[in-house]
Amino acid sequence: MKDTNSLLNQINNKPLRERILDILRDAIVSGDLKPGQTLVETELAARFGVSRAPLREALQILNNEGLVETIPYHGTTVRRLTRTDIEELYSLRSVLETFAVRRIIAHNSAENIEVLRKLYDDMLAAAEAGDLALVNSIDRAFHDTLLELSQHSLLLSTWNVVSMRVRQVMALLNRRNSDLRTIAYNHLPIIDAIADNDEERAAALIQKHVAASGDLIAEGWSENGGEP
Amino acid sequence: MKDTNSLLNQINNKPLRERILDILRDAIVSGDLKPGQTLVETELAARFGVSRAPLREALQILNNEGLVETIPYHGTTVRRLTRTDIEELYSLRSVLETFAVRRIIAHNSAENIEVLRKLYDDMLAAAEAGDLALVNSIDRAFHDTLLELSQHSLLLSTWNVVSMRVRQVMALLNRRNSDLRTIAYNHLPIIDAIADNDEERAAALIQKHVAASGDLIAEGWSENGGEP
DNA sequence: CGTCTGTCGATTGTCGACAATCGACACAAT
DNA sequence: ATTGTGTCGATTGTCGACAATCGACAGACG
Numbered sequence: 103m104k105d106t107n108s109l110l111n112q113i114n115n116k117p118l119r120e121r122i123l124d125i126l127r128d129a130i131v132s133g134d135l136k137p138g139q140t141l142v143e144t145e146l147a148a149r150f151g152v153s154r155a156p157l158r159e160a161l162q163i164l165n166n167e168g169l170v171e172t173i174p175y176h177g178t179t180v181r182r183l184t185r186t187d188i189e190e191l192y193s194l195r196s197v198l199e200t201f202a203v204r205r206i207i208a209h210n211s212a213e214n215i216e217v218l219r220k221l222y223d224d225m226l227a228a229a230e231a232g233d234l235a236l237v238n239s240i241d242r243a244f245h246d247t248l249l250e251l252s253q254h255s256l257l258l259s260t261w262n263v264v265s266m267r268v269r270q271v272m273a274l275l276n277r278r279n280s281d282l283r284t285i286a287y288n289h290l291p292i293i294d295a296i297a298d299n300d301e302e303r304a305a306a307l308i309q310k311h312v313a314a315s316g317d318l319i320a321e322g323w324s325e326n327g328g329e330p
Numbered sequence: 331m332k333d334t335n336s337l338l339n340q341i342n343n344k345p346l347r348e349r350i351l352d353i354l355r356d357a358i359v360s361g362d363l364k365p366g367q368t369l370v371e372t373e374l375a376a377r378f379g380v381s382r383a384p385l386r387e388a389l390q391i392l393n394n395e396g397l398v399e400t401i402p403y404h405g406t407t408v409r410r411l412t413r414t415d416i417e418e419l420y421s422l423r424s425v426l427e428t429f430a431v432r433r434i435i436a437h438n439s440a441e442n443i444e445v446l447r448k449l450y451d452d453m454l455a456a457a458e459a460g461d462l463a464l465v466n467s468i469d470r471a472f473h474d475t476l477l478e479l480s481q482h483s484l485l486l487s488t489w490n491v492v493s494m495r496v497r498q499v500m501a502l503l504n505r506r507n508s509d510l511r512t513i514a515y516n517h518l519p520i521i522d523a524i525a526d527n528d529e530e531r532a533a534a535l536i537q538k539h540v541a542a543s544g545d546l547i548a549e550g551w552s553e554n555g556g557e558p
Numbered sequence: 559c560g561t562c563t564g565t566c567g568a569t570t571g572t573c574g575a576c577a578a579t580c581g582a583c584a585c586a587a588t
Numbered sequence: 589a590t591t592g593t594g595t596c597g598a599t600t601g602t603c604g605a606c607a608a609t610c611g612a613c614a615g616a617c618g
Contacts, residue, residue, distance in 0.1 A: 144569075154603085174345055175608075175609045370600095372600095
């Protein structure tokens, strides 16, 4: 076992392509790579110290996920987000999340409610501590958990693609610091409706919840997230 | 312009990866490549007369679409379809298609109805001619059209992935020749509900329509579509 | 002055060779 | 007989070099 360099060898059990993919994806959804920015294979390969092959494969996956756009023989750019994109993103998100909640209620269990309540408590604590990043993180975890609890792997993988892009949108528009506690509070009625097995109420609440944030985002959208 | 070989040069304006992708995808969804079958890169590359690079990229896209499964350093196989897969496939399909219909009704137009009626007429004609393949083809076109008319590109691309796998399922289970006219007839009420702008009725019909065929498929599913 | 044409540079697409990894099998030790 | 171990073969992962393609720009021509 030869550990001359530490960073690369510590998590060395994944193919290069996967590691590069994670790094690039994270850079895009966190807004470090701005929409419209061009990604040159040669450049990136040199920066990561790998050849173009695994890098190309990573870019290809990002392309399939809709995070970048590749024009043959011309280049790859971080995908630009139009207002229409955002509307589509949030409307589909609403549909997927509503479906998930209906399924959770269809085969409900006490543990589900516990898990969700725990997340709510954590979120509220983070909100009262004024920790915006943590609130956002738990917020994501809450919705991811809803999708996981639906026990629908195809739905989950679809969700992962959508939620990643939603995350990108939010990163590009650093969420206004509306009262953090309000963000947390908004999740409680949803948990209650699920606990009550009230499918219609839960569905309506989710739709309202998602539509609200979607409208908020679309409203303050300036159509160009990067340089022209 | 040197046309020594004909087949490759005729449609030469797309990257190799795309052409290979189309061929492989078609082979999978049409059932020529059976679930569980292993796809060896070297072998396929030789058969297509290309190097492994574009072939790998094609396989990667198929992997993202869920049509094949790649185990690192071990191999790629056509993904097996379990009963759970089929239930997930049809339940998500129902959700997506319902959403599409709701959107169509939300901004309806007379042309939409015309397009759908035209497809229905063609399907009926094919049914009366006893042309199973054509009926199936128009059936697919009908549902694809619903998704296109919804004017939601993200929904459409999600649909494309799902519908491809649905198509594979149907190919593996060569649809029993229940009366073809019945298949056609089933689509008429949906068109009528859309024409009437009756969102709830259309949504209910779509759900019933998809659930019916989903149950039919899942019922007669033998769990192993390929060799063990 | 406008338009067509050809060359150039940058980037992606493709190739063939080599390295890394994993499961299976044989074989030895207990 | 069982368990551990090492080697081997098959397959994917990675690399560096070369080819193909496209847009932009310059220059000739009307």
